Amino acid sequence: MANEKIPYKIYLSEEELPKQWYNVRADMKKKPAPMLNPGTGKPVTFEDLAPVFCDELVKQELNETDPYIDIPEEIQSFYRMYRPAPLVRAYCLEKALGTPAKIYYKFEGNNTSGSHKLNSAIAQAYYAKKQGLKGVTTETGAGQWGTALSMACSYFGLDCRVYMVKVSYEQKPFRREVMRTYGASVTPSPSMTTEIGKKILAEFPDTNGSLGCAISEAVEAATTNEGYRYVLGSVLSQVLLHQSVIGLETMAAMDKYGIKPDVIIGCAGGGSNLGGLISPFMGRKLRGEDDYQFIAVEPASCPSLTRGVYAYDFCDTGKVCPLQKMYTLGSGFMPSPNHAGGLRYHGMSAVLSELYDQGLMEARSAEQTSVFEAAQKFARIEGILPAPESSHAIKVAIDEALKCKETGEEKTILFGLTGTGYFDMYAYAAYNDGTMTDYIPTDEELQRSFETLPKVEG
Secondary structure (H helix, E strand, O other), X not given: OOHHHOOOEXXXXXXXXXXXXXXXXXXXOOOOOOOEOOOOOOEOOHHHHXXXXXXXXXXXXXXXOOOEEEOOHHHHHHHOOOOOOOEEEOHHHHHHHOOOOEEEXXXXXXXXXXXXXXXXXXXXXXXXXXXXXXXXXXXXXXXXXXXXXXXXXXXXXXXXXXXXEHHHHHHOHHHHHXXXXXXXXXXXXXXXXXXXXXXXXXXXXXXXXXXXXXXHHHHHHHHOOOOEEEOOOOOOHHHHHHHHHHHHHHHHHHHHOOOOOOEEEEEOOOOHHHXXXXXXXXXXXXXOOOOOEEEEEEEOOOOHHHHOEEXXXXXXXXXXXXXXXXXXXOOOOOOOOOOOOOOOOOEOOHHHHHHHHOOOOEEEEEOHHHHHHHHHHHHHHHOOOEOHHHHHHXXXXXXXXXXXXXXXXXXXXXXXXXXXXXXXXXXXXXXXXXXXXXXXXXXXXXXXXXXXXXXXXX
């Protein structure tokens, strides 16, 4: 189909929305390494995980064989309130860059939570309600996941307890208040409300917190309160499964108009957005049906893929969660407090780590001043104020488009625009005032963290 016939925004009809999630592990010949029980050193079982997670979510976490899993009608109904999300042709950005490349982005910010996180939040809340639980606990970094989960829990009448990374709690009070408006309790992490929080504060009294800290507190809160389970907004395979609606919608919209992306780009923290966007396309690559270049973009201040090691590590700072083989900086790694986005997890999804280790995708890191430069350019040209996380993908999409300008290649570039940045004005103010700085951990700092990794074979 000729380019001029492709609209600015491509929407699917309700009838074309995905009815099943896609599980990329089913098509991986070499599967991700299993989670290990830290007490026994053996692969975790349903019985190991059931005290922490909802039963149905445990089954999804351990399922490596079924390529498609039905989306319950109740979740489909909720999705229809804000999905399909638009696939947008960035004509204005293409013109401004003077590139022959065609640029598309999948915009996930068209819901009140402001991000893609709602796709998994509503699924996890549904399974908690179905199990008859009182409520759930969780952590949040920049606040997008906590916001989404508070909305989902409000919808199903569940209690929601959020442990928010301290630096974000202080820098993003409006995000915190949205969560409270939807009925969630929000605690800055690390806190004195849990034993693990007290221990972390005793060792690091001036810490600004990390996702690893907040995860430890949320897990402790779930396992010490009857009728509660812990839910997570990224990293886990079940989350990538739910987020596959992003890629499935994108693929269907592109197929509808005969568009084939050459390059697919996503920001990467724990992996939920990136995994959700690329999984269906990666499935085609794994099955030998098509080929794409996949690029994960992470912050230079928290570079798990580009500078981490592929090893078993604890998923949390308190070392109470299972061990996962992943690209990691060490569970005790504390990102710089001047880090402006939510991509501050010390490790990467086991699924994405394995795909990266097999050479099926590549990774790049970006310094935050260059990320905000790209964010500002995008906002001025395309009219959307992007989240700092999304802006990592924007930066590399612009880089790739400018390469096409130099070479004359007419590549089709697709990136994920995970959400809006209206609760990130503290960071935008720092950039606009010229006070934002870049922090890159030294090799010595990372090595000290690597030396704390558990001694596990495999």
